[in-house]
Amino acid sequence: MPSNAGTTRLVIVESPAKAKTISGYLGPGYVVEASFGHVRDLPRNAADVPAKYKGEPWARLGVDVDNGFHALYVVSPDRKQQISKLVKLAKEVDEIFLATDEDREGEAIAWHLVETLKPKVPVKRMVFHEITKPAIQAAVANPREIDRDLVDAQEARRILDRLYGYEVSPVLWKKVMPKLSAGRVQSVATRIVVERERQRMAFRTAEYWDILATLAVTKPGEGPRTFNATLVALNGDRIATGKDFEPTTGRVRAGAGVVHLDEGGARGLAARLADRPFTVTRVEEKPYRRRPYAPFITSTLQQEAARKLRFSSQQTMRTAQRLYENGYITYMRTDSVNLSETAIAAARRQIVELYGERSVPPEPRRYTGKVKNAQEAHEAIRPAGDNFRTPGEVVKELSAEEYKLYELIWRRTIASQMTDAVGSSVSVRIRAVSSAQEEADFGATGKTITDPGFLRAYVESSDDENAEAEDAERRLPTLVKDQPLTADELAAQGHHTQPPSRYTEASLVKALEELGIGRPSTYASIMQTIQDRGYVTKRGQAMIPTFLAFAVIGLMERHYPRLIDYDFTASMENELDEIAGGDHAAVDFLTSFYFGSTNGTGDQAIAHAGGLKKLVTENLSEIDARSVNSIPLFTDDEGREVVVRVGRYGPYLQRALPGSVSGTASVSGTASGEGEGEEGGSQGDRAPIPEGLAPDELTPEKVHELFLGGGGERKLGDDPSTGEPILLKSGRFGPYVASGERKSSLLRSQSPDSLTLEQALQLLRLPRLIGVAPDGTEVFANNGRYGPYVKRGDEFRSLDSEDKMFTVTLDEALALLAAPKTRQRRAAAPPLREMGNDPLTEKPLVIKDGRFGPYVTDGEFNASLRRGQTPEELTLEQASEMLAEKRAKGPAPKKKAVKKAAPAKKATAAKKTTAAKKTTAAKKAPAKKAAPKKATSTPNE
Numbered sequence: 001m002p003s004n005a006g007t008t009r010l011v012i013v014e015s016p017a018k019a020k021t022i023s024g025y026l027g028p029g030y031v032v033e034a035s036f037g038h039v040r041d042l043p044r045n046a047a048d049v050p051a052k053y054k055g056e057p058w059a060r061l062g063v064d065v066d067n068g069f070h071a072l073y074v075v076s077p078d079r080k081q082q083i084s085k086l087v088k089l090a091k092e093v094d095e096i097f098l099a100t101d102e103d104r105e106g107e108a109i110a111w112h113l114v115e116t117l118k119p120k121v122p123v124k125r126m127v128f129h130e131i132t133k134p135a136i137q138a139a140v141a142n143p144r145e146i147d148r149d150l151v152d153a154q155e156a157r158r159i160l161d162r163l164y165g166y167e168v169s170p171v172l173w174k175k176v177m178p179k180l181s182a183g184r185v186q187s188v189a190t191r192i193v194v195e196r197e198r199q200r201m202a203f204r205t206a207e208y209w210d211i212l213a214t215l216a217v218t219k220p221g222e223g224p225r226t227f228n229a230t231l232v233a234l235n236g237d238r239i240a241t242g243k244d245f246e247p248t249t250g251r252v253r254a255g256a257g258v259v260h261l262d263e264g265g266a267r268g269l270a271a272r273l274a275d276r277p278f279t280v281t282r283v284e285e286k287p288y289r290r291r292p293y294a295p296f297i298t299s300t301l302q303q304e305a306a307r308k309l310r311f312s313s314q315q316t317m318r319t320a321q322r323l324y325e326n327g328y329i330t331y332m333r334t335d336s337v338n339l340s341e342t343a344i345a346a347a348r349r350q351i352v353e354l355y356g357e358r359s360v361p362p363e364p365r366r367y368t369g370k371v372k373n374a375q376e377a378h379e380a381i382r383p384a385g386d387n388f389r390t391p392g393e394v395v396k397e398l399s400a401e402e403y404k405l406y407e408l409i410w411r412r413t414i415a416s417q418m419t420d421a422v423g424s425s426v427s428v429r430i431r432a433v434s435s436a437q438e439e440a441d442f443g444a445t446g447k448t449i450t451d452p453g454f455l456r457a458y459v460e461s462s463d464d465e466n467a468e469a470e471d472a473e474r475r476l477p478t479l480v481k482d483q484p485l486t487a488d489e490l491a492a493q494g495h496h497t498q499p500p501s502r503y504t505e506a507s508l509v510k511a512l513e514e515l516g517i518g519r520p521s522t523y524a525s526i527m528q529t530i531q532d533r534g535y536v537t538k539r540g541q542a543m544i545p546t547f548l549a550f551a552v553i554g555l556m557e558r559h560y561p562r563l564i565d566y567d568f569t570a571s572m573e574n575e576l577d578e579i580a581g582g583d584h585a586a587v588d589f590l591t592s593f594y595f596g597s598t599n600g601t602g603d604q605a606i607a608h609a610g611g612l613k614k615l616v617t618e619n620l621s622e623i624d625a626r627s628v629n630s631i632p633l634f635t636d637d638e639g640r641e642v643v644v645r646v647g648r649y650g651p652y653l654q655r656a657l658p659g660s661v662s663g664t665a666s667v668s669g670t671a672s673g674e675g676e677g678e679e680g681g682s683q684g685d686r687a688p689i690p691e692g693l694a695p696d697e698l699t700p701e702k703v704h705e706l707f708l709g710g711g712g713e714r715k716l717g718d719d720p721s722t723g724e725p726i727l728l729k730s731g732r733f734g735p736y737v738a739s740g741e742r743k744s745s746l747l748r749s750q751s752p753d754s755l756t757l758e759q760a761l762q763l764l765r766l767p768r769l770i771g772v773a774p775d776g777t778e779v780f781a782n783n784g785r786y787g788p789y790v791k792r793g794d795e796f797r798s799l800d801s802e803d804k805m806f807t808v809t810l811d812e813a814l815a816l817l818a819a820p821k822t823r824q825r826r827a828a829a830p831p832l833r834e835m836g837n838d839p840l841t842e843k844p845l846v847i848k849d850g851r852f853g854p855y856v857t858d859g860e861f862n863a864s865l866r867r868g869q870t871p872e873e874l875t876l877e878q879a880s881e882m883l884a885e886k887r888a889k890g891p892a893p894k895k896k897a898v899k900k901a902a903p904a905k906k907a908t909a910a911k912k913t914t915a916a917k918k919t920t921a922a923k924k925a926p927a928k929k930a931a932p933k934k935a936t937s938t939p940n941e
Contacts, residue, residue, distance in 0.1 A: 010093040011126075012086065012113060014100050017325040018131065022099065025133040026140070033089060035100070036082055040073045040112050042162055048074050061166050063159050065613075069590045071159055075116060083116060090119045097143065102127040102378065103333055104580060105521055108154035111146055130330040130384040153580035156589060160184065160572065163594055167616045168563065175625045176551050176646065181533055185518050187556060188569045189526050190535045192511055193503055194545045194553045200696035201633075203499035204250035208240050209266035213442050214489040215278055215430065217477045226488060227476050229430055229442035234259045234269070236439070242497045250497070266492035272434035278485040281441070282429040288447060290421040290470060292454035294337040294367040295380035295413050298520030299513045301332070304412070306506035306541065307461035309404050310840060313505045313524040319405045320381070327384055328394065328402075329409055333520040334378040337367040339416070342386045343379065347417040350388050354414075355456055361419050382413040415458035423449035426476055430485060446476035498875065499696070502542040516570035540840055540884030542877075544694045547631060547644050547651040555628040559619055563612075630654075633698060642703055644689065653687040653698075653706060692885060697866060705735075705752075717757040719764070726760045728752060737763050747783065747802045762806050767791075771810035779813050781805040792817050832871045838880050845879050847871045861886045 011032045013019050023032040042062035043049045049059050053072060056064070064070040075083055090096060096119050100106035107125075114123055124143035128135040161184050168182035211231040231239050240258040245251065252260050261269070296304070301320065305311040311319070320332035339347070344364045351360050367380075383389060383406070391407040398406060426446040433439055449455070455471040503511065505527045512518045518526055530536045535549035556564045572593075578584040596611030631644040633653075642655050687706040689698070714728040719739050726739045735752040736745045737760040744763040746752065767782035770790070779792045781799070788799040790813040797816040799805060831846035832854055838845050843858040847865070854871050855864045856879045863882035865874060 007095060008093045009095045009097055010086075010089050011097045011099050014106070014109065015321075015325055017322070018099075021131050021325060021327050022136055025131075025136040031089060031093065033086060034082075035086065035109065035113060036079060038076065038109055038112065039079050039083055039116050040075045042071060042158065043074050050074065061162060063162060065163075065594055068587050069159055069594075071155065073112070073115075086113075087117055090117050090121065093121060095121055096123045097126045097140065098123065098146070099126045099128070099139070101333070102129060102331060103521060104150045104154040104157075107147055107150040108158075111148075111151045114146065129379050131325065131327045132385050134386065135384075149582040150580050152586045153576050156579055156586035157576050159590060160576075160593065163590075163612060164563070167612055168560070171616055171620060171623070172552055172555070174620070175555060175623050175628055177548065177648070180548075180552065182552070182556070182563075183529065184563075184569065184572065185512075185522060185526055186529045186533070186535075187553070187564050188517055188566065189508060189512060190530050190545065190549050191553050191556070191564050192508065193530070193536055193543050194549050196500060196503055197545050197550075197695050199247065200499040200502070201698075202248045203696075204246075204248060205499075206242075206245040206250035206252075206497045207262070207494060208242070208245070208497075209261040209263055209492055209494045210239050210241075211266055211270050211273070211440075211442075212491045212493050213278070213430075213487050214491075215442075215444075215485045216488050217479070218484055218486060224475055224477055227444055227446075229428070229444040231269075231440060232429075232443040233441040234261075234438060242495065245497050247497070247499070263492065263494060266494075269434065269438065269440065270490040270492045272436050272438065273432050273440055273487070273490055276432045276434060276487075278430050278432045278442070278487055280428060280479050280481055280483040280485065281431045282427075283479050283481055284427045286425050286427075288421075288423040288425045288449070290453075290455075292365070292415045292418055292420070293412065293458070293460055294369075295339055295382055295416045296409055297335050297337060297369070297380055298333050299335070299509050299523060301381055301409070302509050302523060303506035304408060304461060305405060306504060308408060310541070311401075311405070313509060313527040315401075316405065317524040319401050323398075323402055323406055323409075324384075328389075328398070328406055329384055330379050330382050332381050334381060335369060335520050336378045337369045337380045338378075339367075339382060339413075340379055343382055343413075344417060346386055346388050347382075347414055350390070351414060351418055351457075354390075355418070359418050359453065359456065361417075365417055367416070380413075381409055383410050388413070411458040415454040418454035418457060419451070421449060421453040421455045421470070422451045423447060423473075426479075428476065428479055432487070444476060446474045448473055448475060501877065502544060504541040504543060506541075508543060515566050516573055517566065519573070539692075539694070540881040542881050547646050547689075547695060550631045550644070550695065551629050551646040554631065555623065558628070559623055560615060563615075633703065634700060636700065636703075644695075644698070650691075651689045653685075653689060653703060655685040655687075655707060702866070716755065716760050719761065726757060726764070728755055728760065739764055745783075749802055766805065768805060770808060770813050773810075773814060779810060779817070781808055781813070790816055797821075833874075835874075835876050835879055838876075838883065840880055840884055845876070845883070847874065847879075856882060858883055 007029060009030050011022065011026065011030055012035055013022060013032065014035055014037050016034045016036075019032045019034045023030070026032065043059075046054070046060070049062070049072070053059050058064045058066065059072075062072045064072070096117075098110035098113055100109045100113075106127075110125055123146075125146050126139040126143045128139040164184045165182060168187075169180060172180040172182055213229045213231070214226055215229055216226045233239060237257065237259045240252060240256070240260040244253055244256045244258050244260075246253055252258065294300075298317075302311075302313045302316050305316040306313070309316075317332065320329065323329045324332050348360050348364065388410065391403065391410055394406060395403055424447075426448075428444045428446075430442045430444070431439060432442070449471065452471060459469055459471045501507075508527065509523045512523065512526070530549075531538065534546060535552065536543050536545055538544070553564070562568050575584060575589050579586050579589065592611070594612050596614060629646040631646070633642045633644060635641050636655070640656050642653060644651050645654050685707055687703075689706070693702075716726045716728055716737070718725055722740065724740045726737060728735060728737055735755075736743055737755070738744075739760075742764045744766055746755065746763070750759060767780040770779045770781055773779055773792055777793050779790060781788070781790050781804070783789075783802065783805060786798070788802050788805045789796050790799060790808060792813075795817050797813075797819070799808065799816075831848050833847040835845040835847065835856070837843065838858055841858060843860070845856055845858055847854055847856050850862075850864070853864060855862050856874065857863075861883050863879075863886050865871065866882075
């Protein structure tokens with residue numbers, strides 16, 4: 001696009017990729033340069049504060065709270081070179097166009113550029129929602145001024161987050177652990193995840209049964225001959241299902257009025273219904289209609305990319321950013337479901353081309369957003385341009401990741417303008433009278449889709465992986481009232497209630513959106529922040545809170561409940577929206593929040609409490625550090641309180657000794673381990689919590705296993721040859737004995753409760769040197785993955801029992817080693833259970849019985865079932881999570897072979913045996929314990 005004769009314009013965008021794309025759409029006379037994102041910000045630490053401000057009382061905040069909340073902005077060190085370049089270019093041009101993103105943050109970056117560059121030439125703001133030639137040319141032709149209301153809203157958000165983070169985080173440093181962080185949105189997001197885990201910890205499973213009948217029509221007509229129906233009522237009373245049980249007790253809810261069948265009751269009823277006639281008592285048919293989904297907004301794109309593509313929120317946004325900057329999609333940070341008229345027209349044209357005229361409704365579809373306080377009137381996320389490119393047209397231009405996301409966006413956009421999916425749904429009730437004159441009612445539902453409509457292009461996924469797809473059909477035979485049926489099979493089937501599912505990144509974003517917390521530009525960073533800060537870990541897609549998160553949220557709930565209140569956090573978003581709309585002054589809002597002045601703005605509960613500043617300083621002495629760092633679990637059978645303590649080197653279990661003070665009692669005022677030391681505080685047994693163990697997996701059975709009689713370890717005695725104590729411990733993969741640097745797992749036939757000192761000494765002597773063969777090589781007995789064996793050099797032979805490891809003689813071992821290897825392998829035992837395909841990898845999962853108990857495998861990775869888990873009750877979700885955790889760690893590192901010195905030919909076997917014993921007894925100097933990893937020096941905002 002040609003500029004005015006002799007006029008040179010500088011166009012500043014945020015990224016080099018965007019600059020490269022846009023420069024191709026502008027003619028001579030335009031210089032396009034990137035700012036590389038934000039050019040200045042509040043000081044990150046004391047070193048960033050200019051010398052003349054270092055003595056100011058507000059310097060640590062970077063905000064002069066006593067003078068209208070004036071912010072101190074400094075140019076980022078890594079931006080200074082680029083700023084110098086932009087300053088030089090600004091002096092050489094006649095006009096500047098600021099082409100940063102069209103949201104609040106982009107508006108603020110444009111303002112910061114003006115404040116930093118201080119240009120002497122006219123400055124204009126150009127905005128666009130897609131990087132195509134027509135859009136860029138239209139933006140240049142229709143510039144506007146910088147919107148100060150949007151800038152004020154973004155600046156208020158930045159200052160608000162700084163005040164919150166820099167005032168609340170030090171409380172966590174003093175009372176929980178140094179260098180932790182709090183944040184206005186991240187703390188609320190962490191609370192949501194913690195509350196879900198608490199529900200799982202309090203959950204008590206319940207068993208309930210019903211009957212699945214395979215029924216057959218006597219005279220087959222249209223449809224299948226047989227279908228399944230489930231027992232729904234007995235003698236007029238409804239059969240209990242999972243929703244009828246209290247999650248915290250496992251008992252039927254009071255007043256539910258249901259029949260709770262156990263296994264015996266279900267099997268007995270099935271037997272009494274055998275060979276009895278079944279009759280259709282009711283048939284209800286209704287039309288089925290499903291409207292298409294709205295086009296993507298930021299949150300729904302993250303949710304569907306997580307479900308369908310297994311992308312994290314960060315991965316989705318990084319990929320979408322590349323697609324946007326290279327002109328493939330519209331702007332990806334939006335909460336609007338609107339499509340422009342040109343986009344609707346493009347979608348309708350493409351639907352006709354691909355699916356025919358019948359797939360386009362007579363009138364274009366318009367969508368209304370359900371997001372609270374949706375921001376600026378942007379478009380939804382869609383393919384860029386006035387004519388959409390199909391995935392097939394761009395496949396060679398995109399990476400695999402980009403292609404998958406583009407196809408997802410294209411399909412959703414096209415589907416949003418297609419016809420409804422229509423069909424019919426049928427509900428059938430069937431009755432049979434048992435031999436004991438019990439009236440048993442069975443129910444079945446069917447769905448037939450006569451015109452799939454938009455489902456040809458797109459089917460939305462569900463967070464419930466067991467949910468039926470919307471395009472799935474359930475066909476029933478043609479049935480009429482009073483029609484006789486016969487039962488081909490009556491199978492009693494048991495069920496267990498399941499705890500609420502953990503959040504995934506997708507479902508957590510959805511929860512935040514529904515609460516009105518956070519905005520499109522922040523969702524991905526929130527997901528990443530709570531993981532980077534150590535508050536949440538991921539197992540597969542599931543988000544699991546750490547005990548550190550429990551301690552932090554517990555402190556906030558007890559002492560600063562308003563700061564993590566869902567409605568309060570959402571109300572702050574509302575006020576920021578009002579500032580953006582010019583309806584509120586940013587200074588009034590910040591003053592009310594920080595100092596507590598009540599002038600009609602800000603949150604009154606915070607205001608009446610004296611504001612944030614007073615809240616975090618006056619209440620500090622009331623916070624009991626040991627109490628907030630103690631998470632109660634339960635009281636055991638002996639009346640001892642069991643708690644998790646968040647210590648300096650990680651969480652551990654503590655169990656009060658009989659008659660002692662509760663494990664939550666303490667001296668207040670210091671964080672865990674500070675002043676009082678790790679060994680201070682109340683007395684009692686302690687046990688480490690294995691890494692990777694989720695809070696809800698600390699069942700009484702698992703806790704008992706971890707304690708093993710006290711402190712997570714039990715002293716069995718001292719090694720007579722070294723004088724070192726021999727301890728029985730429990731690790732993530734089961735119990736083991738340890739003495740000094742030596743460790744050995746218990747044998748399959750041994751029990752931790754009955755292990756003796758003699759047995760432990762035997763285990764610690766493994767591998768056992770049996771003797772020396774005539775050729776001078778040593779012969780050992782040991783226990784391995786496939787059971788006990790003897791070994792000479794690279795030759796192995798299995799032993800027929802574990803006891804033989806300690807009793808086999810040299811002659812017996814040599815005889816075994818001299819015998820030829822048995823090449824015939826035992827037939828593999830059939831799996832205990834086939835679970836279906838892993839939702840992450842699509843590999844079939846099975847449960848097998850192994851040497852150390854049952855385990856789940858995908859053929860490449862194995863994961864042992866945890867304490868309390870049974871092959872029958874393990875869910876596909878749990879199995880997938882367990883294998884994902886194994887997969888993330890990768891294969892176990894191979895041990896380097898230690899090259900042994902060749903034995904002297906004339907040495908006697910006795911001398912070699914003595915030398916070997918001395919070598920075994922020798923101890924290495926104990927390794928230094930690794931220092932705990934330091935957290936970042938500034939709180940996250």
